[in-house]
Amino acid sequence: MSYGPDQILEGEGNSDYERYIRTSELLRLQKGPEEWVHRDELLFTVVHQTSELWLKLATSEISKSLEYLAANNPKMALRLFPRILLCIEYCHEPLDMLEQMSPWDYQQVRRALGHGSGFDSPGFNSVRKVIPGLWDEFTRLLEAEGLTLLELFLNHEEHDELYRLAEGLLEIDERMYLWRTRHFKVVERSIGAKVSGTQGTPVEVLGRLNSFLFFPELWEIRTTITNYAISQEGEN
Numbered sequence: 001m002s003y004g005p006d007q008i009l010e011g012e013g014n015s016d017y018e019r020y021i022r023t024s025e026l027l028r029l030q031k032g033p034e035e036w037v038h039r040d041e042l043l044f045t046v047v048h049q050t051s052e053l054w055l056k057l058a059t060s061e062i063s064k065s066l067e068y069l070a071a072n073n074p075k076m077a078l079r080l081f082p083r084i085l086l087c088i089e090y091c092h093e094p095l096d097m098l099e100q101m102s103p104w105d106y107q108q109v110r111r112a113l114g115h116g117s118g119f120d121s122p123g124f125n126s127v128r129k130v131i132p133g134l135w136d137e138f139t140r141l142l143e144a145e146g147l148t149l150l151e152l153f154l155n156h157e158e159h160d161e162l163y164r165l166a167e168g169l170l171e172i173d174e175r176m177y178l179w180r181t182r183h184f185k186v187v188e189r190s191i192g193a194k195v196s197g198t199q200g201t202p203v204e205v206l207g208r209l210n211s212f213l214f215f216p217e218l219w220e221i222r223t224t225i226t227n228y229a230i231s232q233e234g235e236n
């Protein structure tokens, strides 16, 4: 293939595609066969690097939606929620790929990881840092409307935007929770449940972290609604 004068961008690579996407730099970010302790290092690296990229995009979208919320514009914030959810979702399926590694082969890959641990994932740590801000903005908007959470749920049709925001937050929480649960099973399947990770954290501790929720109030409100419905039945 020849690249004509229609290629106009500066940079490494033969075509504007390669220069814009920076494919040369990107594809150099994985070790080559000459450096592998095991060939599954490529599989392991691709899964982690792609997850980091999706989480980078998730952080950017959450940050932008926080800006919209701070400007009292939940409508535009909500427009970004499907993107945020897809970013988290796109970190789920690659976990299936990791289960293609045999536990013994993973032990060979593990030798190359040093003290590398998911606790130090920049993607997860930045997502974890920005998500709680969504709750602060949501409760601020709720208070501005003079509503309690229960009132919002009982009158959701009247307060459609705030209600959709509440459900969007719950959806983020659920997908993060599902990722942790799925990741835990992958860990158990790869290295077992009664051992420690690369930084010495027992896998059992990881299992306990699974139950973490960003927005417990949005889960508890379901119980409150059920109890409220029961109390209403008693009155009728």
Ligand code: HEM
Residues within 6 Å of the ligand: 047, 048, 051, 052, 095, 098, 106, 116, 117, 118, 119, 121, 124, 180, 183, 186, 187, 190, 191, 196, 197, 198, 199, 200, 201, 202, 203, 206, 209, 210
């Ligand atoms: C074979 C695959 C994997 C194994 C065996 C594994 C193992 C572990 C272990 C043992 C821990 C506990 C901390 C430690 O001691 O390191 C952990 C935590 C973690 N891992 Fe993985 N992991 C795998 C894949 C992934 C992938 C693909 C990601 C995505 C970026 C990831 C992200 C994380 C995160 C964010 C934590 C902290 C969890 C939390 O704070 O709730 N891991 N992993």
